[in-house]
Amino acid sequence: MQKKDKKQNTSQNNQRQEFDAAQWVPKTELGKLVKSGEIKNIDEILGSGKRILEPEIVDSLLKTESELLLIGQAKGKFGGGQRRVFRQTQKKTREGNKPKFATFAVVGDKNGHVGVGYGKSKETVPAREKAFAAAKLNMMVIRRGTGSWEDQSTEPHSIPFAVEGSCGSYRIKLMPAPKGKGLICDKEVAKILDMAGIQNVWSKSTGQTKNKLNVIKATMQALMRLNQVSVSDAHRNRLAIVEGSVAKSAISSQESENVLETAKEDSADKPKKVAKKSDKSTAVKQSADTEVKQDE
Template identity: 35%
Template sequence: MSQTTESKPQGGQRGRGTPTYGGGRPDAKGGDRPRRRREPEEEVWVPKTILGQKVASGEISSLEEIIELGLRIQEAGIIKKLLPDLKSEVVDVGIIQKMTSNGQSTRFKAIVAAGNENGYLGIGQGKSKQMRIAIEKATNAAYLNVNPIKMGCGSWECRCDQKHSVPFKVKGKGGSVTIEIIPAPRGLGLVAGGKIKRLLELAGLKDAWTTAKGSTPTMNSTSKAILDCLRQTFSQG
């Protein structure tokens, strides 16, 4: 009589009925259990400044109150706490190259705008050897530069009581770029270029005429000119 011997699977090999595709654990039916992806945990903001502690405790509840007191915002978490609906958007990215004694060095720069499309806008710039870090720096700077914008209807053609444009004509300058924003009647829309129009939309404007002079493709100067314009609506109004 011939005897048959069965060999056991060695080195982590499984039998024929238990496939090992993907390295997952076999379930009761012989298939693999899909691996669950860990969702990134949200970082809990811990205030480090006296102003941050007052905002976290509820003693200060608005950005306008901080500006009236003349306090300086040094934490992006303060803006995220006061304006939870704020969203950021990359406006422009570029490469900075220069020659050094060790050779050519390359860095990345990014410009990010943060706004809630309802009267708040901030613009920041960041530089780093990695694009991701440059965007993170620019986003943090944009939160720290968020300013309130006074909206209204300054057009003599409209004269409504809705907040859809600027309350009066404003002019701002950044570098070689000069931008002027003129109130427009309701329903006209934003008469502006692509990136300038997007920044005004993030600020919450729906109708306005704009004129721009200088090197407007340079977004660093253009974004500063727009922010200078919109700041005047709050300071002068």
């Protein structure tokens, strides 16, 4: 049963919630502007400091993906201790035990936007829906770049500089990593960074790591501090700092040119190497023929 429940949870996480813009009736002024088409980019809202009070605003402006984080723990003799999506608590009353379920959800477009939300209810489905809605309301812009001294890429695949976050006894430090290294961090932290569009990061954590709620909050605090640091134009160009979404074609244009140049250089060098090898082989053959003649 536990394996079946786990498969159902993972399948529900991977499913994207469908949004019908025609049936949406906005209640706020910001929602009406989005519905009328006056606001077409979510960066305009997040940059102005206005609060998003309707999750449908995010659904209409971004193609998001959602996933539930493993904050709970299974109980029982078989399978006890394994991580679960829902964190269950019980209240003792005269009528009996009254359980409640809590969960954390992460929503992002994997291109510079991510949000985390917490939901709690007497049943699992309402708790999950509350978490998804809260994550969309907490959507934020993530600053990305290439801050590793080992990397010379112009694609913003990592973070521009090291940042720290803390919650309770848990402390985490996120550091830029070169391209191809991956997300060297906790699994739940990696889910958040992946939804934000960050592909390579080093991390260092201290404190109590079993409490995943503190881990998630500390990670979001570190990501928020990326936007709080003032950066000069020189560093912005050198570290390829980008805020928000970036078109893939614009990202890879410079790298494609570099790849073509290196390919041309390699193709020009290959015939020279082949010629050197042929000269060596002919010299060896000539020396062998002279030795045979001397023996005769």
